[in-house]
Amino acid sequence: MRSYxxxxxxxxxxxxxxxxxxxxxxxxxxxxxxxxxxxLVNAMHITASxxxxxxxxxxxxxxxxxxxxxxxxxxxxxxxxxNGEDNADAHLKRQVMGREVVVAVTEGRLDLGPWEQIFxxxxxxxxxxxxxxxxxxx
Numbered sequence: 001m002r003s004y005x006x007x008x009x010x011x012x013x014x015x016x017x018x019x020x021x022x023x024x025x026x027x028x029x030x031x032x033x034x035x036x037x038x039x040l041v042n043a044m045h046i047t048a049s050x051x052x053x054x055x056x057x058x059x060x061x062x063x064x065x066x067x068x069x070x071x072x073x074x075x076x077x078x079x080x081x082x083n084g085e086d087n088a089d090a091h092l093k094r095q096v097m098g099r100e101v102v103v104a105v106t107e108g109r110l111d112l113g114p115w116e117q118i119f120x121x122x123x124x125x126x127x128x129x130x131x132x133x134x135x136x137x138x
Contacts, residue, residue: 001136001137002032002034003135003136004031004133004136005134005135007044007133008024008130009128010122012122012126013125013126014126015122015123015124015125016122017120017125018120019122020118021050021131022055022112022118025103028135029105029108029110029135034108034137035105036137038103038105038136038137039110039135040101040102041100041118041131042100042131042134043099043129043131044130044131044132045129047090047123048124049121050099050131052103052112052118052119053116053119054115055115055117063121067123070096072089073089087123091123093123094121103118105135
């Protein structure tokens with residue numbers, strides 16, 4: 001069994017952003033040379049997420065609206081975590097959207113279902129963050 005690891009770096013221009021990272025993960029899968037195995041894609045920050053869903057702009061806006069209703073950014077004084085920071089809502093949004101995804105690799109390709117894409121969700125952006133791509137297999 002072989003192992004490959006790479007980091008994807010993000011510095012999103014907005015506080016909240018949703019980025020389709022499937023092509024970047026596919027590039028690293030190709031570089032790895034692994035034909036059968038698993039890919040782990042893991043957000044390495046507690047205010048960011050990796051998840052799988054459809055890449056449709058209406059859905060992305062719906063996610064953003066829904067998450068903002070669940071954990072609104074303002075007023076920031078509604079949260080106990082905001083002692084000198086204003087990102088408690090980002091921690092809650094990440095908890096809902098998840099930390100990581102695992103995708104099967106079959107015949108050198110991501111074995112995703114119809115319409116499935118891998119996304120990086122940013123909930124406290126405008127600073128540099130990373131996502132780990134770890135691929136294991138043969």
